[in-house]
Amino acid sequence: MSSSSTATAQIHPGPNAAPDPYEYQSGFGNHFSSSALPNALPVGQNTPQVCPYGLYAEQLSGTAFTVGRSSNQRSWLYRIRPSVMHRPFSRYQENPFVVGAFTDQTSTVTPAQIRWLPFDIPENAVDFVDGLRTLGGAGDPAVKNGLAVHIYTASRSMDRRAFCSSDGDMLLVPQQGRLDITTEFGKLMVAPNEIAVIQRGMRFSVSVPDGPSRGYMLEVFDGHFELPDLGPIGANGLANPRDFQTPTAQYVNQIEEWTIVNKFQGSLFAATQNHSPYDVVAWHGNYAPYKYNLAYFNVVGSVSFDHIDPSVFTVLTCKSAHPGTAVADFVIFPPRFEVQMGTFRPPYFHRNCMSEFMGLIHGSYEAKRGKFLPGGASLHSTMTPHGPDSATVENAVARDLQPGRVADGTQAFMFETMFQLRLTEWAAQSQIQDTDYYKAWQTIPVTFNPDKI
Numbered sequence: 001m002s003s004s005s006t007a008t009a010q011i012h013p014g015p016n017a018a019p020d021p022y023e024y025q026s027g028f029g030n031h032f033s034s035s036a037l038p039n040a041l042p043v044g045q046n047t048p049q050v051c052p053y054g055l056y057a058e059q060l061s062g063t064a065f066t067v068g069r070s071s072n073q074r075s076w077l078y079r080i081r082p083s084v085m086h087r088p089f090s091r092y093q094e095n096p097f098v099v100g101a102f103t104d105q106t107s108t109v110t111p112a113q114i115r116w117l118p119f120d121i122p123e124n125a126v127d128f129v130d131g132l133r134t135l136g137g138a139g140d141p142a143v144k145n146g147l148a149v150h151i152y153t154a155s156r157s158m159d160r161r162a163f164c165s166s167d168g169d170m171l172l173v174p175q176q177g178r179l180d181i182t183t184e185f186g187k188l189m190v191a192p193n194e195i196a197v198i199q200r201g202m203r204f205s206v207s208v209p210d211g212p213s214r215g216y217m218l219e220v221f222d223g224h225f226e227l228p229d230l231g232p233i234g235a236n237g238l239a240n241p242r243d244f245q246t247p248t249a250q251y252v253n254q255i256e257e258w259t260i261v262n263k264f265q266g267s268l269f270a271a272t273q274n275h276s277p278y279d280v281v282a283w284h285g286n287y288a289p290y291k292y293n294l295a296y297f298n299v300v301g302s303v304s305f306d307h308i309d310p311s312v313f314t315v316l317t318c319k320s321a322h323p324g325t326a327v328a329d330f331v332i333f334p335p336r337f338e339v340q341m342g343t344f345r346p347p348y349f350h351r352n353c354m355s356e357f358m359g360l361i362h363g364s365y366e367a368k369r370g371k372f373l374p375g376g377a378s379l380h381s382t383m384t385p386h387g388p389d390s391a392t393v394e395n396a397v398a399r400d401l402q403p404g405r406v407a408d409g410t411q412a413f414m415f416e417t418m419f420q421l422r423l424t425e426w427a428a429q430s431q432i433q434d435t436d437y438y439k440a441w442q443t444i445p446v447t448f449n450p451d452k453i
């Protein structure tokens with residue numbers, strides 16, 4: 001936290017926040033269209049008898065056909081070969097750490113505060129598929145209810161294999177190393193402090209241009225991410241729609257052996273095929289992957305007194321059927337001014353009916369002086385007490401409340417969910433946990449004095 005150089009600090013990152021070689025279409029949830037060859041999209045219809053260039057039309061549905069128009073999502077892909085041209089699926093045995101259903105009693109359940117030290121990136125060459133580890137989750141994708149939290153690590157690029165999830169939409173939060181992602185819709189370069197959303201069913205391959213890479217992944221088994229309503233904030237602010245970027249069509253026409261790894265009801269399956277799945281020459285629709293740079297988040301907060309609930313930092317929300325209650329909110333704790341007077345400024349002590357999974361992209365988090373480190377994580381489950389650690393408290397009650405900067409150079413985030421999470425066996429092992437986490441709060445000074453108000 002510092003109050004220096006605020007007058008001259010450049011607050012907005014400008015156009016070069018994260019240089020990126022690819023072209024995008026801008027907007028959130030638009031009906032996009034993109035063509036890698038001139039006039040490859042059929043005009044005025046989706047399924048002509050023969051599509052331009054002899055392509056095949058294939059629809060990818062993100063919602064039931066019958067969902068109301070305002071939330072209906074689908075895209076039409078015009079491809080060299082329909083994606084059904086693959087050989088039979090069989091179980092993929094190489095990565096047993098991806099877990100799907102969280103209903104069995106073998107998962108670990110605990111109301112304890114949990115902190116994980118930064119997750120190791122394996123030294124042997126693993127790609128995104130084999131480096132994926134499920135940390136925990138709730139519910140069951142078979143009944144489209146719940147979510148999973150995963151950690152991904154990769155030390156090499158995926159080689160002629162693609163991944164997709166039939167179980168839900170995935171929100172990727174890179175923490176170390178850029179992800180160069182090829183999708184059926186085109187390419188996305190996603191750097192730390194950017195996020196990407198790749199929806200249910202979309203095939204993608206991850207390359208790691210910076211070598212060993214790590215990040216977080218949230219998978220929601222129902223619904224889609226949307227921008228939160230702004231209410232009294234007005235028409236602008238938080239994540240603005242035009243800062244979301246969706247890829248442009250690119251295709252290859254390659255006959256070579258490819259493997260499609262499909263996450264299906266929590267297990268991995270693989271099927272081979274004799275061609276690249278990235279043969280989509282043109283596409284149109286509103287069901288498409290996107291990325292967003294967190295530096296463009298327009299922060300709103302208290303400019304008078306008191307600590308505002310972190311819902312004001314919601315980047316994306318996946319709504320549940322209960323009004324105002326999310327399957328998951330993706331919330332960030334971005335650099336900003338803090339000016340509240342007469343206020344205990346750090347995140348308050350609380351017990352929440354929602355569960356809070358947090359990660360750190362870089363820097364240090366405003367509520368924790370201890371070992372909450374980039375690439376690590378914490379979980380404060382439903383009604384589990386938590387709040388700032390002792391050192392943060394001591395500073396907060398004693399400090400001079402000048403206007404200042406909070407979280408400069410840092411970016412923490414939270415997946416906040418209405419569900420209660422169960423941990424996988426992998427996540428519950430003590431070697432990767434900070435078993436001393438509870439000590440963070442044990443030395444909070446007791447300052448009660450009935451004689452002094």
Ligand SMILES: O=C(O)Cc1cc(O)ccc1O
Pocket residue numbers: 308309310346347348350352356367380386387414
């Ligand atoms: O627990 C946390 O650190 C996250 C959090 C931050 C905040 O500013 C208010 C509530 C909250 O849960």
Ligand SMILES: [Fe+2]
Pocket residue numbers: 350352356380386
């Ligand atoms: Fe919290």
